[in-house]
Amino acid sequence: MSEVNLQTVLEAQKLAFRKGSPDIEKRKDSLKKLSLIIEENKDRLIEAVYQDFGLRSREETLFLEIFPLQDEIRHALKHLRDWTKRRYVRGAWFLLPSTAYYQYQPLGSVGIMGAWNYQVLLTLSPLIDAIAAGNHAILKPSEIAPASAEVLKEIINSNFPKEYIHCVTGDESLAKKFSALPFDHLFFTGSTKIGKLIMAAAAPNLTPVTLELGGKSPAIIHKSFSVEIAAKRIMAGKLFNAGQTCVAPDYVIIPQALNAKFELQVKKNVSRFYPNITQNEQYSHIINQDHYERLSSILIDAEEKGARIVELSDNTSMKDTLLTPKLVFNVSNDMELMQEEIFGPILPVLNLETIEEAVDYVNDKPKPLALYYFDNNEKRINWVLNNTLSGGVTLNDTVYHLAQHNLPFGGVGASGMGHYHGFDGFKTFSKKRAVMHQKRFAASDMLHPPFTGIKKKLIKIMGKLTRV
Incomplete structure (x- = not known):
């Protein structure tokens, strides 16, 4: 896929997102569809992984990739409604009678770059979190494992509309273009060396990145x-x-x-x-x-x-x-x-x-x-x-x-930044948005300029009350 086409897909996703981000029911339907796709194509995925490595056991791919993905989807479906709930917090006393809360909202269109060693898991696991959070997504599996990359591309693109979830494949030059796109979030799994390049490519767009790297454990x-x-x-x-x-x-x-x-x-x-x-x-x-x-x-x-x-x-x-x-x-x-x-x-x-x-x-x-x-x-x-x-x-x-x-x-430091899996993955692909709701009559109305007379006394009292 050319650089122009990549940009076109991203713009189409952002436009579709602005027209209405996926609600909870659509997210659940998408997760169920992804689960069905994985189940229906697990033999193809296992064979593709085997082909990429020259030999990798069916049981290992089932145990280390297919089963964890299905269990992640089950976990997300079970907890999604709770994750998206509005959370009320105690408000500041001097802003009474206002209320304060936060809620998690999707970021928009996110980019996900998978890794060759567990191509299926490390491409689709972040996608589960991105879908749960309500985002649109473009996937780029690793070119080092081309057989599994092509199967992922086929099963994703034949089951989801391009403006919602899309998968692209290509060589190192495409990966460079991909990481330089103005995503609303970029998720990369790979080596520390390449992680530095990904972060540098994302920097001109101020694209926030999650880097899942490695190191000597x-x-x-x-x-x-x-x-x-x-x-x-x-x-x-x-x-x-x-x-x-x-x-x-x-x-x-x-x-x-x-x-x-x-x-x-x-x-x-x-x-x-x-x-x-x-x-x-x-x-x-x-x-x-x-x-x-x-x-x-x-x-x-x-x-x-x-x-x-x-x-x-x-x-x-x-x-x-x-x-x-x-x-x-x-x-x-x-x-x-x-x-x-x-x-x-x-x-x-x-x-x-x-x-x-x-x-x-x-x-x-x-x-x-x-x-x-x-x-x-x-x-x-x-x-x-x-x-x-x-x-x-x-x-x-x-x-x-x-x-x-x-x-x-x-990871931390050279082994990466950011988290995923479960609620932490949902948070990674969300904005924790702060909201304060003020009432018709508010104490803060008494603190508008000019600061004269009783207002000066109120500010002095507030200063004393806020001291440790």
């Missing part, structure tokens, strides 16, 4: 916690989509004395999760050759700088873009795998002896999208929570905080 294991449980849960979260998940544990921090036990438990769990891994249809491939070569390169860099790389599968014969899981010990900060988000099935192990050292290390780095801490001691847990900052936290497990509909999901 640590998993810290206290020496008192069960290594067996921690290893199982860390590797389960790490190996979803072969590590190509924004909240995957990026590296582990443990005392050196736990290395051998951790290695043993990780090997056991990888064998249990993915037996005969090179022939296993439930273990995902890397998205493309470029990403495969990037991951291979950081392994070579680590080994050249003194790392010990542990192969975690029995069968290591490579094919296509399949990369088997690996642990990396003896890591140092000058290694590439400790400087950038890995986004693959490689797990560095950093040895630090105390929780204080671990927290200092994490705090010296850009703020991560997720933090995972394994401990059963409430005092230490609260200390870690109070002395770190990350987008989200899961205690004694990994990844699953993002599935909590009543919790916000989003």
Whole structure:
């Protein structure tokens, strides 16, 4: 789609919105239609994702993309009427008898840029929030996963009018034009590097942006916690989509004395999760050759700088873009795998002896999208929570905080800005509009100029009453 056509679609959406934004019933109907579309086309979507990756299991796409979308829609339908209610607040005493309230109103036409690693989920999940909030929307799935992008485009555009919801596909040049459009809000999921470019493109239009980025999410294991449980849960979260998940544990921090036990438990769990891994249809491939070569390169860099790389599968014969899981010990900060988000099935192990050292290390780095801490001691847990900052936290497990509909999901600092999911997604695509309703007779009428006589005395009294 050309730049002119993009602008035309946006103008048509804005014009349609001005003629009347979607009411609650239309929003509900649209969410139900989207749910039906997903259900009717789930096999096509699953096959397209498989095609994009070269191999990704049907069950993984169902569990990590289709099911969460349907559950998000169910949650939005259940709570939408309550979310849109007018909320009264206590008014200022000197403005009595006025009343004060706020209500959430849709912004207009919003842009949503999806991400290739979970193309279906990360394109349609923000759309659910945008529809619930009453907006019109234009979607731009990632060009890195073209098969799923085209299916999304077909099923959206054949079921919704262009002036309400529309999907466009194209290469990097289209993405640049898309991010520079004067949307009423722009939502982007992707890397920190590209997030900076998106924000810069949106700035001339003062378009507000939500950036869902990534980062190096640590998993810290206290020496008192069960290594067996921690290893199982860390590797389960790490190996979803072969590590190509924004909240995957990026590296582990443990005392050196736990290395051998951790290695043993990780090997056991990888064998249990993915037996005969090179022939296993439930273990995902890397998205493309470029990403495969990037991951291979950081392994070579680590080994050249003194790392010990542990192969975690029995069968290591490579094919296509399949990369088997690996642990990396003896890591140092000058290694590439400790400087950038890995986004693959490689797990560095950093040895630090105390929780204080671990927290200092994490705090010296850009703020991560997720933090995972394994401990059963409430005092230490609260200390870690109070002395770190990350987008989200899961205690004694990994990844699953993002599935909590009543919790916000989003980064902080280099890992992003803004939130979505549930009510927080509804708020992101809404304006929280303040309203004061004054009555026929108001105390404030007595404070109009000129300020003479009794008015001066009233202002002096007000000054005393408002002091702390």
